[in-house]
Structures are given as C-alpha cells and as structure tokens.
Amino acid sequence: MAVFRIERFSPLPAAEAWRRVTDWERHAERVPLTAISVAGGPPTRVGTVFTARTGVGPLAFDDPMEVVRWTPPAGGRAGICLLEKRGSVVLGRASIDVLPTHSGSHVVWVEELRVRLVPGWGDPLLASAGRRLFGGVLDELLDLA
DSSP states (O other): OEEEEEEEEESSOHHHHHHHHTOHHHHHTTSTTEEEEETTOSSOOTTOEEEEEESSGGGOEEEEEEEEEEEOOBTTBOEEEEEEEEOSSEEEEEEEEEEEETTEEEEEEEEEEEETTOOGGGHHHHHHHHHHHHHHHHHHHTTOO
C-alpha cells in the first residue's frame, strides 16, 4: 500500500481552510484529466459519495469515495474528514485534518492507496507522485502557490 502525508500551514482561519479543502469539485480544477461529481450535491456529510473520473476515453477510470467521518472545525477544535476509496482501480482511505493555529490553520492530508495492477514495489513511486500532485492541489486550494 502506498502511503503519503502532506502538511501545509495557511494564514486562512480553520473554517475557511476546511471549506476549501473539502470542496471536492474544486480538486478537479487542479488534477489533470480529472472531473469530479458529487452524488446529491453539497453539502457534504457522512454518507456523501463523490467520484473522480480520471483519464481520456476508454483509458479513464472512476475513483468513487465515501465520506465516513465529517467533523468540521469549530470552537477551537480541529476538523477531520475521513474518506473511503471504493473503486475497482483505486482502494484505500484518506484523512484530511484541519487544525486551528494562532496564525491560521494547519492542514494534514494522509492517504493510503492501493492501485490494482500496480505491484508492491511500485508503492514508493505512487506515494511520491501522490505527494507531489496532492501537495500542489493543497497549495492551490489554500492560495499558497
């Protein structure tokens, strides 16, 4: 399983950082060849399912995810969103934590992925690519780029 962790500090208040990093459709604006659809539309809550479709034509695949924990930051408490990836190609989980700080917020994104047909020796490469790709997504969403 490929595992990666990304951390960013932002001057944005925790509630605004949370709003941005959990705006699933905006993620697609930063991930090449990807479109995201949210079943039932916003607002997000436990049970929300969204699908990232990545690729072109017959070389595309779906990456469906379900929100299994949804606790927005409030009253100085950290927010946490847990996602389960339930596709036929990509499996695993992701957590996005948004912690309030004295100067804004601290965002921690941890992802555990298994991609079918990618052997275990490819996990370090997959983790490195994920760290780079989603690090860029976080930078853009938080206006750090």
